[in-house]
Amino acid sequence: MFKIKKAVVTGGSSGIGKELVNLLLQDGCEVFSLSRTVHPRESFNNQGTLHQIACDITDEKSLNNAFSQIGELTDSFDVLFSNAGFGISGPISDTPKEQVVRMFDVHVFAAMETVRRSIPFLARSKGRIILTSSIAAVVSLPYQSFYSAVKSSLNMLALALNTELKHDGIRAVAIMPGDTATAFTAMREKVTCESIHVSERYHRSIARMERDEQTGASAETVARKILRIVRKRAPKPLYGIGFFYRLVLVLFKILPVRLTNWATGLLYG
Numbered sequence: 001m002f003k004i005k006k007a008v009v010t011g012g013s014s015g016i017g018k019e020l021v022n023l024l025l026q027d028g029c030e031v032f033s034l035s036r037t038v039h040p041r042e043s044f045n046n047q048g049t050l051h052q053i054a055c056d057i058t059d060e061k062s063l064n065n066a067f068s069q070i071g072e073l074t075d076s077f078d079v080l081f082s083n084a085g086f087g088i089s090g091p092i093s094d095t096p097k098e099q100v101v102r103m104f105d106v107h108v109f110a111a112m113e114t115v116r117r118s119i120p121f122l123a124r125s126k127g128r129i130i131l132t133s134s135i136a137a138v139v140s141l142p143y144q145s146f147y148s149a150v151k152s153s154l155n156m157l158a159l160a161l162n163t164e165l166k167h168d169g170i171r172a173v174a175i176m177p178g179d180t181a182t183a184f185t186a187m188r189e190k191v192t193c194e195s196i197h198v199s200e201r202y203h204r205s206i207a208r209m210e211r212d213e214q215t216g217a218s219a220e221t222v223a224r225k226i227l228r229i230v231r232k233r234a235p236k237p238l239y240g241i242g243f244f245y246r247l248v249l250v251l252f253k254i255l256p257v258r259l260t261n262w263a264t265g266l267l268y269g
């Protein structure tokens with residue numbers, strides 16, 4: 001079993017990230033939690049050692065500052081959980097480029113920057129990079145296409161990191177949770193849509209996805225499953241979470257793409 005003593009979690013202030021932080025603390029780990037919001041220490045598990053670092057991961061200065069704070073306290077950690085994220089919804093025809101750029105900035109570019117800064121720490125521990133991807137990386141969601149695009153980028157990144165960092169003994173894993181009940185739903189940025197015939201379909205589709213999220217797994221359940229994967233002796237580069245979503249991944253691999261895309265359209269189109 002892979003042992004975690006020290007970890008960095010981005011997006012540790014809420015949802016899946018906060019549950020990861022709590023479970024790690026409960027195991028007596030030292031955790032560096034990076035997020036823009038910092039909470040009172042009492043709102044986390046009282047075991048372990050927690051360093052909350054206020055950091056906007058898209059801001060180079062803020063990220064440098066966070067990593068120099070980490071560097072003052074340790075020269076290695078075992079796992080980077082690159083988990084921070086947010087959602088936007090909107091038809092491709094109506095979503096402003098700035099919003100798409102911000103989505104890529106948080107989910108892909110900032111994740112890459114966080115990974116780059118973590119490599120020296122992880123090389124010393126032969127550690128792991130865990131990217132919180134999503135089932136949306138494989139199931140391309142209409143009206144959340146940019147979210148699907150960033151998450152599939154993370155899957156590709158995990159595969160390449162595994163090859164590039166093999167000689168440093170570092171493994172990378174992209175984990176794809178399905179619907180999870182967190183603040184993510186309420187925080188989603190919704191693009192307004194002018195054209196009435198698109199707008200109706202768009203709002204119906206997003207309402208359904210949001211219902212599924214809010215009745216989905218708890219953040220704690222997802223975090224526990226993520227930790228189970230991280231602790232495996234030899235984890236694969238990509239994982240789905242939960243029986244249903246793992247089945248979806250298998251079906252999307254073996255069925256013709258015309259069929260799987262049609263089925264996605266039936267549900268969310």
Ligand SMILES: NC(=O)c1ccc[n+]([C@@H]2O[C@H](COP(=O)([O-])OP(=O)(O)OC[C@H]3O[C@@H](n4cnc5c(N)ncnc54)[C@H](OP(=O)(O)O)[C@@H]3O)[C@@H](O)[C@H]2O)c1
Pocket residue numbers: 010011012013014015016017034035036037038055056057058083084085086106132133134135176177178179180181182183184185187213216219
């Ligand atoms: N909920 C779902 O159904 C679901 C399903 C699959 C995958 N995911 C993925 O799981 C991850 C966690 O999401 P969640 O559901 O736990 O949502 P959440 O409760 O809204 O948490 C998002 C976290 O990301 C942090 N964050 C966002 N932008 C940031 C920035 N610029 N710099 C630093 N931190 C930032 C937030 O902290 P601050 O606001 O304090 O900065 C917060 O801690 C995301 O990558 C999401 O895409 C979620």
